[in-house]
Amino acid sequence: MTRAELAASSGLARSTVASRVDLLLRLGLIAPYGGRSSTGGRPPSLLAVNNGARVVAAIDLGARHARAAIVDLSGAVLAQDREDLDIADGPVPVLRWVTATIDRLMLQTGRPRADLAGIGIGLPGPVEHSTGRAINPPIMPGWDRFDVPQFVRRSFDVPVLIDNDVNIMALGEQDTQFPDEDDLILIKAATGIGAGIIAGGELQRGGQGTAGDIGHIRVSRGSDVLCRCGNVGCLEALAAGPAIARVLGRPGVTEATHVVDLVRSGDLAAIQAVRQAGRDIGDVLAMIVNFINPSVVVIGGALAEAGEHLLAGIREEVYRRSLPLATEHLRIVPSVSGEQSGVLGAAAMAIAHVLSPEAIEQASAELLAAAD
Amino acid sequence: MTRAELAASSGLARSTVASRVDLLLRLGLIAPYGGRSSTGGRPPSLLAVNNGARVVAAIDLGARHARAAIVDLSGAVLAQDREDLDIADGPVPVLRWVTATIDRLMLQTGRPRADLAGIGIGLPGPVEHSTGRAINPPIMPGWDRFDVPQFVRRSFDVPVLIDNDVNIMALGEQDTQFPDEDDLILIKAATGIGAGIIAGGELQRGGQGTAGDIGHIRVSRGSDVLCRCGNVGCLEALAAGPAIARVLGRPGVTEATHVVDLVRSGDLAAIQAVRQAGRDIGDVLAMIVNFINPSVVVIGGALAEAGEHLLAGIREEVYRRSLPLATEHLRIVPSVSGEQSGVLGAAAMAIAHVLSPEAIEQASAELLAAAD
Structure with a gap:
């Protein structure tokens, strides 16, 4: 756009446009387009956002x-x-x-x-x-x-x-994979379990910044496993990487990546434990879907590398417990960007x-x- | 403000300000301030928002x-x-x-x-x-x-x-009682149970518009009461007005207002049933508080007229099950506007x-x- 076009489309005074363009040029955020930068004389007329400059x-x-x-x-x-x-x-x-x-x-x-x-x-x-x-x-x-x-x-x-x-x-998944979705939940399942919430197009941090802290929500199957927070039956105490590893009780298997290795090697007990962890995550996610009605749920974190076994358990519970209208167009997908x-x-x-x-x-x- | 002040503070061209002011005057949304409307000649210089005009x-x-x-x-x-x-x-x-x-x-x-x-x-x-x-x-x-x-x-x-x-x-409570709070949940407990969600200052409707539909979230005490939705143990099947009335089993007591009348008359069974309904609502609200971290939760609807008995049950569960950081500054209050x-x-x-x-x-x- 030219300065004149910017003034016409924004309704701003020409003097305002001129000073703001000058500032953005000096900050390197926009640049002359389709020609060399002038070193004196009239400023070049076409301007564009300068993605590469900073x-x-x-x-x-x-x-x-x-x-x-x-x-x-x-x-x-x-x-x-x-x-x-x-x-x-x-x-x-x-x-x-x-x-x-x-x-x-x-x-x-x-x-x-x-x-x-x-x-x-x-x-x-x-x-x-x-x-x-x-x-x-x-x-x-x-x-x-x-x-x-x-x-x-x-x-x-x-x-x-x-x-x-x-x-x-959550920001990374929205920015790279779902730029048109205003209501997206990212579940990270690894050493802990947490959620990133994008609602109405904005990342929601909550009043005290603790929004998404879902690891200590009680799973409804009523487990009496003690959590480090002092309560029993918390999601994290049942479905996070160390919790699954503890249930498996194998030497050297203590965290999510070890569990994922076992699943990839075809270990049946590990596959079943991961599927149950998926159901427990799905139990909590079903409440979240009823409550905030996202369009997309992305499953990420080290445990998500277990692939379909985790996702199947999650989907099973969400579709069983959520209202039909809330799940009609819901997509539950693995993270594509993964560790990136x-x-x-x-x-x-x-x-x-x-x-x-x-x-x-x-x-x-x-x-x-x-x-x- | 005058037209000149509007141009200076907004950076808009004077011609833009003049045409927009003219439009807002014709729509009656602003009006001359501190003097009569002119019927020709120079337009009056001071302008103000005209709250009473429409x-x-x-x-x-x-x-x-x-x-x-x-x-x-x-x-x-x-x-x-x-x-x-x-x-x-x-x-x-x-x-x-x-x-x-x-x-x-x-x-x-x-x-x-x-x-x-x-x-x-x-x-x-x-x-x-x-x-x-x-x-x-x-x-x-x-x-x-x-x-x-x-x-x-x-x-x-x-x-x-x-x-x-x-x-x-939820909009009414925010607008009249909590205009400075960006993160507010309104729980309506009456014939059904639902939530209105304001997060990041905006009402959140979700991807399909079903956000806040919390009546069919499963309460974690694991009841086997059948809900009209086909699942068991839904919040609405345990804690809504008709569900409490059913538990009390009195002739003519079928809905929230009847239960509230009994509570007001000092009926002990009704008080206990309402307190248990409060705990069940609190069980679901604890998850909501962990998930979205509101600053204020307002309890409204016909059942809220039962007053402290309902609130006490709600608070009991929320403070027991939510993370300390999420509840440190949390206010759980009855609706002041009530039916308005x-x-x-x-x-x-x-x-x-x-x-x-x-x-x-x-x-x-x-x-x-x-x-x-």
Whole structure:
């Protein structure tokens, strides 16, 4: 579009359009289109969004691994890395790896540091999104209320957005697979079980940011298995990776990936246990489907690698217990992005922030301050 | 504000501001402020929103009663009525009452018909909000897929918005009692049990419009009471008014209002049955609190008139089964608007539509067509 077309279509004054275009050009978010950048004289007339001009860093921290990527504003991955890393090492060593890895990946892309416009990070525990702190995270010793954005901004002076791993997975699945669906639930089944909720097109975090914390909902078959939370019969105590491993009682089988290996080798007891875990997840999911009426439910996390055996158990219970109208057009599907969905969602979260009016206003104020 | 101030604060071109102000003046949505309307010459400089200039009609249809009100754009009730009316009489007689009552209440207010800008109607069953039709409503014979807006628009050529009774109650509670809360759940407990969901500040209807349909979620104490839906142990089969009445087994006690009368008379069996119904509602609400993490839960509907006995049972289970972080700042409160919340929510729904950019654009097109 030209400046004149922007003024006509928006109703904004020509002077407003001119100053905003100038700002977006200086921030590199738009660029002249179909010609070279002018170095004086009249500005070029056609303008376009400049997806390639800026990049964001996306980080997905799990319990025992970390993924990082540099992604441009269209969502294209320019460089990425995966590493085994224990979140229980505490925030300082883990976040040092994060900043060093961003530096290294930026070098790989050949982009200057100034091109980095934002950083999105997912953490494997409850997060206060507004401050970027983990709150009483059960598997993250040393992280409680640690100021993650402040630490990262010592190395990179850009906006740093934090959310929990399940929320960024939900964002990643919506952004890459279901951009037209406004009502999507992502279930992550691994060491714990959690849900990411997109309702009315927006990620829902709830009043205190604990929305999606479904691991301690009681399964209705009335088990008396004791959960670490103190209650009995919680979903996580019956259907998460360690719970299935405990039921199997095999040496060396302690978590979701071990269970998945057994299922893939055709072990009948493991297949049956995973199917029962699917039914227990389906029991809770049936209530969720009745309550929030999603169009799509995506099943992700390490346990989802068990494939059809888990999905069959989930579908069995959901179709048995949910109302016909709520399930008529419901799709229950495995995650396609798989282990990538977290890092893609962290990128989507950072990109949405970089392109938000608030962030552009902030960047504009910083430009002015730097010019003084 | 003056036109010049509007241009400065919005960045819009002066010509854009002038034409939009002219349109809003012609629609009566804004008016000159602090002086008489000019009848020629220079337009008055100060403008204000004109809450009193237009009104909406709000209708709350229950199973056996109907409420109607005329409300101005600030939400102030100008005239209202309540009548016993059986929804099972079918759409034509019920909607004839609706249109006749709107006419009569408009006369009472002394306002011309042209001041009516929209109509909001709540129905006691599942509604397809986009088309305004009831879909397979269990207690509304003859209403299935009946085009409610088309029928009403034969009498009043204004936008007609339809939603179910629980959704409009949630809107009414938020609009009048909790305007600053973005995450609110309204539980209606009466002949059925349903929830209205406000998450992220928006009413959530779900992918198929069935969100909040919690009556057939299984209660975890594992009852084998058969529900009309064919499953066993559904919330509605245990805790709705008719279910409590059945347990009490008294002659003439068949629904929520009879149970409430017994509780008010101090009947111990009725008090205990209502408290158990509260626990069953609390069992399902605990899952909802874990899942969506509301800041406020409002308990409404005829059964809520039983007061503290119902609330105590609900709170008991929610605080026992929900995660501490999710309940730390949670308020569980009785409806203050009570039987008025439905009609106030229907008004809020109609007002929000009348002031929406789409409705203003539509009204503008009709003005132009009328001028031709």
